[in-house]
Amino acid sequence: MLSARRRRSRIVAGGAVACALLAGAAWGTADEWPFAPFSQYSGSAQPSSTYSSFSVTAIDELGRRFSLPPRLMGLRSVELAEQVEAHRTALADLLSLLRNSYVRLHADRTPLRRLILKEHVVSLRGGRLAGERARAIAWWSDE
Amino acid sequence: MSDSSAARSLTGRARGALVWWFAPLPLGRVAAFRVAAYAFVFIDVLGLRPWVSAHGSVAGELYRPLLVGRLLHLPTPTPLLTSVVEIALLLSAGAALTGRWPRAAGWAVFALYSEWMVIAFSYGKVDHDRWAFLVALAVLPTVGRARLGQRTPSDAAGWALRCIQLAVVATYFLSLWAKLRFGGFGWPSSAVLERAILQRGTFLATPLLDHPGILVAAQYGTVIFELCSPLLLVRGRVGRAYLVAAAGFHVVTYAAISIMFWPHVLCLLCAFLPLERVRLDGAMRRLLARPGAPLRGG
Numbered sequence: 092m093l094s095a096r097r098r099r100s101r102i103v104a105g106g107a108v109a110c111a112l113l114a115g116a117a118w119g120t121a122d123e124w125p126f127a128p129f130s131q132y133s134g135s136a137q138p139s140s141t142y143s144s145f146s147v148t149a150i151d152e153l154g155r156r157f158s159l160p161p162r163l164m165g166l167r168s169v170e171l172a173e174q175v176e177a178h179r180t181a182l183a184d185l186l187s188l189l190r191n192s193y194v195r196l197h198a199d200r201t202p203l204r205r206l207i208l209k210e211h212v213v214s215l216r217g218g219r220l221a222g223e224r225a226r227a228i229a230w231w232s233d234e
Numbered sequence: 235m236s237d238s239s240a241a242r243s244l245t246g247r248a249r250g251a252l253v254w255w256f257a258p259l260p261l262g263r264v265a266a267f268r269v270a271a272y273a274f275v276f277i278d279v280l281g282l283r284p285w286v287s288a289h290g291s292v293a294g295e296l297y298r299p300l301l302v303g304r305l306l307h308l309p310t311p312t313p314l315l316t317s318v319v320e321i322a323l324l325l326s327a328g329a330a331l332t333g334r335w336p337r338a339a340g341w342a343v344f345a346l347y348s349e350w351m352v353i354a355f356s357y358g359k360v361d362h363d364r365w366a367f368l369v370a371l372a373v374l375p376t377v378g379r380a381r382l383g384q385r386t387p388s389d390a391a392g393w394a395l396r397c398i399q400l401a402v403v404a405t406y407f408l409s410l411w412a413k414l415r416f417g418g419f420g421w422p423s424s425a426v427l428e429r430a431i432l433q434r435g436t437f438l439a440t441p442l443l444d445h446p447g448i449l450v451a452a453q454y455g456t457v458i459f460e461l462c463s464p465l466l467l468v469r470g471r472v473g474r475a476y477l478v479a480a481a482g483f484h485v486v487t488y489a490a491i492s493i494m495f496w497p498h499v500l501c502l503l504c505a506f507l508p509l510e511r512v513r514l515d516g517a518m519r520r521l522l523a524r525p526g527a528p529l530r531g532g
Contacts, residue, residue, distance in 0.1 A: 093389050098256065101376075101393050105255070108369075109400075116408045117415075121360040122301050125351075128416075129362040129409040135417035135424040138446070142429060162285055165292035166357060173358025174296055188293035195291040195313070213432060218425045218446030220432060 138218035143210050144168070145175050146225075147189065150205040159206070164189045165196055175208070182208055182229030190231060206231040258387030259395050261380035262510030267395070268330065268340075269382070270504050271370055274497065275327040275343060279320060279350070282496060286354040290316030296357060303352045311353045319353065322346050333381075340375025347371055362409070366401035367497035370505075373397045385510055398505040399467060405498055406463035406480075413457070422453045430491045439490035459483055466506065477506050 093101070115126030136142065145168075149159040161171040166189075178185035186206045193203065208229040214221040279286070290313040297310045309315055323346040330339035348371075351364060373394040380391065413421045427449040431439045442448055465476040480502055488494040 093256070093393075098389075102252070102255075105393075105397060112365075112404060112408070116411055121355075124300050124302065124355055124360045125348075125365060125368055127360055127362070128412045129365070129405060130412045130416055131362045131409075132426055132430065133409070133412040133416040133421070134426070135421045136426050136429045138423075138425045138428075140425070144433065162288070165285070165288040166296075167285060167359060170358040177298070177358065185296075188295050192292045192296070196288060213429075215425050215428060218428050218449070220428075220443060 136215070139216050141212050141214045143172070143212050145172050146209050146211065147171070147186070148207040148209060149203050150207075151201040151203050153201055155201075159193070163197065164192045166192075175210075183231050186229055186231030190233075202233075204233055255393060255396050256389045257392045257396070258389045259392040260385045260508075260510035261377070261388050261391050262382060262384040262386075263395060263504075263508065264374065264377045264388075264391045265333070265380040265382045265384060266509035266512060267370065267398075267504040268333070268336070268374055268380070270500055271367070271374060272327045272331040272343060274367075274500055275347060276324060278497065279324060283354065286350060287316045287320055289353050289357060290314075292357065298358060299356045300352055300360070303356055308349065308352055311356075316353060319346055319349055323350055333379075336377070336379060337375045340371070344368075344371040344375065362405070363495035363498045365405050365498075366398055366501035366505075369401035370398045370501050383510065383512075395505055398501050402498065402502050402505060403463050403466050406460045406466075410457060410460035410463075413460075422457050423450050424453070425449075427453055427491075434491050434493070436490060436492055442490075456483075473506070477502070 111126040115123050116128050119127050121127045121130065147159040147161070147164070148156065150156050161168050164171075166174065174185060175182065186208055190203055190206055207227050209225050210228045211223060211225045213223045290311045292311070294310045294312075299308065299310075302308075323343065326339055326342035326346055329335060330343050348368065351368070355361065377388065377390045377394050380388075417424060417426070425446070428443065428446060431443055431449075435443070459479065462476065463480075465472055466480070467473065468476075481499070484494060484499050484502075
């Protein structure tokens with residue numbers, strides 16, 4: 092049986108955490124995790140709209156060209172997209188940092204000579220897929 | 235109603251809520267929950283989220299520490315730091331799994347798992363399937379000793395399990411709130427599912443891209459499901475029906491867009507199902523029992 096003091100401390104702790112959670116849900120951002128809003132898939136995608144995703148293409152020292160999944164650079168796809176948004180004005184620098192991450196994670200692989208960041212824009216019309224286009228938006232080269 | 239009777243009514247309701255919050259529940263459920271939660275730490279770290287340790291090798295310039303990381307001056311992840319945290323976390327979870335030091339090992343798992351999550355979420359994306367699991371890791375050590383199959387009711391166990399139950403319900407209910415806050419009232423009729431299927435849809439869901447009406451209906455269904463989540467706390471048939479619906483919701487989500495909120499589902503099942511009735515004869519109990527000592531867990 093819990094003593095009155097232990098019961099009180101549990102009530103206070105539980106109440107404080109509940110208040111922080113509710114405040115985070117009402118006014119917070121992801122930055123306040125663990126008291127962040129539960130915002131996954133909470134954005135509203137209009138039935139007629141466009142959205143972007145990003146990919147990286149690499150060319151190694153042997154001249155081989157291949158797609159470089161974000162996980163090989165230590166990131167998830169959605170993290171890559173967030174980093175692109177955060178580095179919009181310095182995307183070549185971002186690619187250089189991604190290359191460094193790749194080297195740390197895969198020191199045994201053939202070195203990379205060039206990275207290309209592509210933006211894929213998907214169009215929806217009336218809730219249906221209407222088109223998709225990709226364009227290179229940044230480059231990094233070791234030359 | 236006069237002021238004094240309104241105050242009495244409010245006090246009565248608050249007292250009722252406290253009675254519910256501390257209503258005794260069997261210690262065996264806490265013991266079973268501990269086994270599931272601490273075993274899940276291994277599955278999570280080694281199997282489900284190997285990318286967390288890879289964050290240690292990501293260039294430090296890409297680290298965008300969360301507020302908690304900035305307040306506590308947590309260091310920028312490096313391969314050494316992530317390895318140390320990972321090993322310490324797994325050792326703590328292993329110790330907690332044996333049930334020898336339920337409080338010390340449990341608190342260590344909570345602290346280290348929290349740091350592991352800060353490392354996970356400080357590169358631009360925060361997941362929201364961890365809330366109930368973090369609450370579970372925080373409250374499970376408060377119960378003290380408990381053993382598998384133990385039917386003894388305890389108010390400490392009741393408080394801990396109710397906290398996890400509330401966290402599970404809050405995850406659903408506040409997800410709905412977030413949809414209203416960020417997506418607005420138009421969220422149910424938007425193309426969120428269409429987009430999700432385009433990005434990560436399975437072969438089961440892809441044919442639905444030609445039927446946006448079905449996807450919009452599913453979004454309305456999600457809103458109703460999350461709005462009704464407090465029904466989980468209702469005893470008896472209603473609560474059980476919602477539990478089954480919630481499990482079904484997660485299975486369908488996984489089948490459609492290959493997203494499974496593993497730690498949340500673990501909390502959903504372990505906090506609401508009467509796990510104390512599960513007989514863990516044989517290997518598991520022997521594994522958790524100290525050689526030569528009476529069978530004890532948690």
